[in-house]
Amino acid sequence: MSIEEYRLKNKRIRDPMSILIDGKKTAQDIKNEIAARVAEIKQAGGKQPHLAAILVGEDGASQTYVGAKVKACEEVGFTSTLVRLAAEVSEEELLQTVEDINQNLDIDGLIVQLPLPAHISVDKVTNRIRPEKDVDGFTPANVGRLTLNWPAYVSATPYGIVELLKRYQIETSGKHCVVIGRSHIVGSPMSILMARNGYPGNATVTLTHSKTKDLATICRMADVLIVAIGKPEFVTADMVKPGAVVIDVGIHRIVDETKKTGFRLIGDVKYDEVAPIASAITPVPGGVGPMTIAALLYNTLQSAEKKVFG
Numbered sequence: 608m609s610i611e612e613y614r615l616k617n618k619r620i621r622d623p624m625s626i627l628i629d630g631k632k633t634a635q636d637i638k639n640e641i642a643a644r645v646a647e648i649k650q651a652g653g654k655q656p657h658l659a660a661i662l663v664g665e666d667g668a669s670q671t672y673v674g675a676k677v678k679a680c681e682e683v684g685f686t687s688t689l690v691r692l693a694a695e696v697s698e699e700e701l702l703q704t705v706e707d708i709n710q711n712l713d714i715d716g717l718i719v720q721l722p723l724p725a726h727i728s729v730d731k732v733t734n735r736i737r738p739e740k741d742v743d744g745f746t747p748a749n750v751g752r753l754t755l756n757w758p759a760y761v762s763a764t765p766y767g768i769v770e771l772l773k774r775y776q777i778e779t780s781g782k783h784c785v786v787i788g789r790s791h792i793v794g795s796p797m798s799i800l801m802a803r804n805g806y807p808g809n810a811t812v813t814l815t816h817s818k819t820k821d822l823a824t825i826c827r828m829a830d831v832l833i834v835a836i837g838k839p840e841f842v843t844a845d846m847v848k849p850g851a852v853v854i855d856v857g858i859h860r861i862v863d864e865t866k867k868t869g870f871r872l873i874g875d876v877k878y879d880e881v882a883p884i885a886s887a888i889t890p891v892p893g894g895v896g897p898m899t900i901a902a903l904l905y906n907t908l909q910s911a912e913k914k915v916f917g
């Protein structure tokens with residue numbers, strides 16, 4: 608089917624552009640819903656949800672991410688605690704800090720901002736977080752629960768994508784979903800979520816990675832294409848089936864002297880050429896990014912209300 612035929616057949620398409628999946632607006636809706644629930648909890652005499660974050664070292668991007676998470680906590684009425692540790696902190700000291708937060712009855716959720724300095728084992732630290740407080744969904748217990756389709760804290764980025772698909776009522780059952788990238792925080796959990804029995808889900812999933820052969824051919828078979836490869840504008844129009852739903856997880860800062868800041872953000876998808884042939888697409892910025900923080904807040908609320916582990 609040609610692109611024009613597709614557009615004529617599919618009433619959801621606002622010619623000439625596809626549906627823009629607005630992550631910024633959806634994230635704000637979710638934050639408003641969370642804030643309303645927190646207000647109810649407080650009115651009933653309950654405790655404010657409390658998120659703790661551990662930041663090790665002075666990495667600029669990590670400071671920005673953690674800062675945005677703390678600010679988002681304030682917006683929805685959560686308490687937040689930011690523990691800053693020097694880059695030279697020993698692994699033992701970091702593990703003890705995690706343990707202290709595990710034992711703190713006021714704290715509902717704990718995140719350890721990645722990356723960690725090379726002398727610290729991410730696996731050891733992740734595994735020390737109590738699964739009940741693991742609102743990033745990185746611990747083996749939560750990944751296992753997700754795989755079994757049990758209640759679990761789902762890693763924030765894939766969870767944000769699931770919520771976008773749901774709120775935009777994108778059909779996934781019986782569709783072919785191609786995920787590019789198999790990272791533990793995005794691609795792998797995404798593939799599990801799309802394959803599991805539920806909505807969104809029930810898709811036939813192909814998980815592709817750096818050793819995949821003939822990626823473009825596989826991508827062209829996708830009804831839903833989720834791109835988390837970490838390469839700027841890697842996915843071009845010739846890799847996308849007309850009418851596909853395209854979710855772009857990538858974030859890259861590139862120099863742009865026409866901007867006041869001197870840079871702009873782009874994704875893993877060449878938006879200008881893919882948007883006209885997709886039936887729906889997430890932009891960068893304003894797509895998956897804002898949803899990640901909203902999902903983290905949602906997981907923290909779930910923890911405060913003992914909704915996942917009971």
Ligand code: NAD
Nearest residue numbers: 764788789790793816817835836837856857858895896899
């Ligand atoms: P990653 O670098 O950990 O993983 C990239 C994956 O791409 C790997 O699994 C690798 O096998 C695969 N890959 C590499 N080359 C490939 C090729 N030629 N063909 C097929 N697969 C290939 O990345 P990540 O942490 O999953 O992040 C991916 C992107 O998403 C990055 O740009 C990152 O900045 C962004 N990100 C955004 C958010 C958000 O909130 N929007 C959150 C996390 C990550």
